[in-house]
Amino acid sequence: VAYHVIGAGRTEKVSQKTAAIGIDVGGASARVALVDLRGRILFQTASPTGLGITGRRLLASLERGARAALRTAAKRDIRVAGVGVGMPAFLDESGRVAGASNLPRVNGTPVGRILEERLGLAVCVENDVSAAACGEYHFGGHRGSSRRMLLLAVGTGVGAGMIVDGRLMRLSHGCLGDPGHVIVDPSGASPCRCGGNGCLEAVASGWALMEQARRLGIKATPGQIFRRARSGDPACTRLARRAAAATGVGLASLSALLEPDTIALGGGVALEAGEPFRRLAARAWRAHAVPFLSRGARVVLARAGAEAGVLGAAALILFENQESAGPYRARA
Numbered sequence: 001v002a003y004h005v006i007g008a009g010r011t012e013k014v015s016q017k018t019a020a021i022g023i024d025v026g027g028a029s030a031r032v033a034l035v036d037l038r039g040r041i042l043f044q045t046a047s048p049t050g051l052g053i054t055g056r057r058l059l060a061s062l063e064r065g066a067r068a069a070l071r072t073a074a075k076r077d078i079r080v081a082g083v084g085v086g087m088p089a090f091l092d093e094s095g096r097v098a099g100a101s102n103l104p105r106v107n108g109t110p111v112g113r114i115l116e117e118r119l120g121l122a123v124c125v126e127n128d129v130s131a132a133a134c135g136e137y138h139f140g141g142h143r144g145s146s147r148r149m150l151l152l153a154v155g156t157g158v159g160a161g162m163i164v165d166g167r168l169m170r171l172s173h174g175c176l177g178d179p180g181h182v183i184v185d186p187s188g189a190s191p192c193r194c195g196g197n198g199c200l201e202a203v204a205s206g207w208a209l210m211e212q213a214r215r216l217g218i219k220a221t222p223g224q225i226f227r228r229a230r231s232g233d234p235a236c237t238r239l240a241r242r243a244a245a246a247t248g249v250g251l252a253s254l255s256a257l258l259e260p261d262t263i264a265l266g267g268g269v270a271l272e273a274g275e276p277f278r279r280l281a282a283r284a285w286r287a288h289a290v291p292f293l294s295r296g297a298r299v300v301l302a303r304a305g306a307e308a309g310v311l312g313a314a315a316l317i318l319f320e321n322q323e324s325a326g327p328y329r330a331r332a
């Protein structure tokens, strides 16, 4: 039993019968789950999103999912402490969505304020990778063993979130900057979607892997590229190794700034590629990182897997001290 701040200034005893609703909004679908303090998913539902979805339609489907989760909680006599939302976006200081490149028609929507009004529960909105970092820290076994945990999510894009002394670290826009765009290849051969060249995301992300494969005449998803690499295909092996090594080089730069003691590799691409990817990335990181900053640190695979998004969003409510949550927490 622990005490947590729930809502504006109220402290309540949190028992095992407490849960939170975790909402993970992605470019293709939005998932809504009821998650308890041990990270067990008691209920889950999903609805499609996509480039064309408007803020109004997204909110309607999130509200529907949350109400279904609340019905499950009521039946099982579980208290719902609030709703955490991970958005694939920057957030402005009022908690509005700003710069959601995969959901352009959701930009400007005050997701937190509207959900809070409609559901009558405390709502916390964060960048999706920040939320995933929170979930990895609390549900991935890092609490008590890590003071500075960096989650690097290598998926369709590349993002990162950081937990310092148990608290989510935010810089601008509710995020840890945009670490997918640290430079790992200054040769000029890796154009990035940001308009730059040589970014980590332009070498190691899912979209970059597919683009590099396409240039070699290979039509394959990142998962297929790693599977072919495992079965010895030389071109796919080169692509997979290059992505893992670039990830390690990028991590060395991030280590010099942030000095994490634990680096968790998450995201669909890294988790699909698994242990060989982690090993190669860790080797490149070790070779390039400042020794006295990286001594004793380790690179591990994130544990939360496909559930990372909803677990992280729920962890924002269950564990992140909401009074210190900065300007991005929506308040009624």
Ligand SMILES: [Zn+2]
Residues within 6 Å of the ligand: 180, 181, 192, 193, 194, 195, 196, 197, 199, 201, 202
């Ligand atoms: Zn870039």
